[in-house]
Amino acid sequence: MTRDFIAATDRPLLEAAGLADFDALWQRELAAVERPNTGRGGGWSSVCRLDLPGQEYFLKRQSNHLTRSFAHPFGEPTFAREFRNIRRYAERQVPALCAAFFGMRKVANERRAILLTRALSGWRDLAGWLADWPQYPPETRAQLLDACGLLARRLHAARLTHCCFYPHHIFVRAEEDGFATCLIDLEKSRSLHLRRERIRDLEQFLRYAPQLSEAEINRFFARYLNAPTNAPEIDRWRQWLAKRQQKKGVPPRTPSFVDVGHQDGDDQHQYPGQIEPEQKNG
Ligand SMILES: Nc1ncnc2c1ncn2[C@@H]1O[C@H](COP(=O)(O)OP(=O)(O)O)[C@@H](O)[C@H]1O
Numbered sequence: 001m002t003r004d005f006i007a008a009t010d011r012p013l014l015e016a017a018g019l020a021d022f023d024a025l026w027q028r029e030l031a032a033v034e035r036p037n038t039g040r041g042g043g044w045s046s047v048c049r050l051d052l053p054g055q056e057y058f059l060k061r062q063s064n065h066l067t068r069s070f071a072h073p074f075g076e077p078t079f080a081r082e083f084r085n086i087r088r089y090a091e092r093q094v095p096a097l098c099a100a101f102f103g104m105r106k107v108a109n110e111r112r113a114i115l116l117t118r119a120l121s122g123w124r125d126l127a128g129w130l131a132d133w134p135q136y137p138p139e140t141r142a143q144l145l146d147a148c149g150l151l152a153r154r155l156h157a158a159r160l161t162h163c164c165f166y167p168h169h170i171f172v173r174a175e176e177d178g179f180a181t182c183l184i185d186l187e188k189s190r191s192l193h194l195r196r197e198r199i200r201d202l203e204q205f206l207r208y209a210p211q212l213s214e215a216e217i218n219r220f221f222a223r224y225l226n227a228p229t230n231a232p233e234i235d236r237w238r239q240w241l242a243k244r245q246q247k248k249g250v251p252p253r254t255p256s257f258v259d260v261g262h263q264d265g266d267d268q269h270q271y272p273g274q275i276e277p278e279q280k281n282g
């Protein structure tokens with residue numbers, strides 16, 4: 001058993017609530033915020049909200065929800081990877097959520113894991129902003145796009161790819177002179193090596209932002225590339241992105257596309273009219 005991680009700042013509060021240990025967190029009855037994920041070898045993974053006096057948390061619990069890798073050929077709980085990524089993002093100064101508790105247990109044939117993170121209270125995910133997009137003044141929209149373009153730039157400059165860079169994983173908060181951003185759901189994130197990995201993140205972002213005008217997309221790219229909005233590079237990046245969409249059968253941008261159910265999980269999407277099976281790492 002690896003030692004549990006408990007953040008020093010959260011320990012007193014968790015202890016006061018009798019929740020500073022794995023079993024207490026595992027047993028705490030709470031309503032799930034969304035339907036639990038199932039499917040990985042009979043395992044499951046759930047997300048609940050935990051409200052303690054003065055601090056809200058998200059409690060993620062999973063059983064036999066494993067991911068295999070070269071280093072872990074028999075699999076490890078996906079939260080182990082997410083927790084490592086939370087630390088990596090902090091080290092590389094890419095804004096992301098904070099862990100309060102992480103632990104793993106083996107119970108008979110079951111592998112359990114818990115990841116408790118501090119809730120981003122007072123923040124709102126970009127999907128929420130996009131849902132009301134037309135009601136914001138152009139200046140606010142430009143600031144939001146600047147913040148997201150800069151976030152993508154910082155992420156990739158830190159040699160990281162998020163792999164689920166969807167608007168609902170990007171949290172945003174108004175500041176005095178613009179917006180701060182913060183990433184969540186780092187489970188699939190890994191080291192960045194190739195340009196196509198950058199394109200994948202950007203494509204995921206734009207796929208679920210059909211509200212953006214052409215000029216707004218250019219603005220996002222300008223910030224990402226740290227270039228003027230009329231820079232020829234932007235066209236080049238947009239062409240690469242279009243090529244990826246074509247290869248993956250993503251239909252041209254239409255507002256109705258936002259209604260197609262999205263799920264996490266590395267682009268395992270079925271698009272309307274998609275015929276070819278997905279090719280990995282296109
Ligand atoms: N620390 C957090 N602060 C705010 N919202 C969160 C936090 N953690 C999770 N959530 C909310 O719960 C949802 C599910 O969490 P996520 O980490 O994406 O789990 P999953 O891996 O099951 O997709 C997120 O889309 C977000 O709305």
Ligand SMILES: [Mg+2]
Nearest residue numbers: 164169185264
């Ligand atoms: Mg998610």
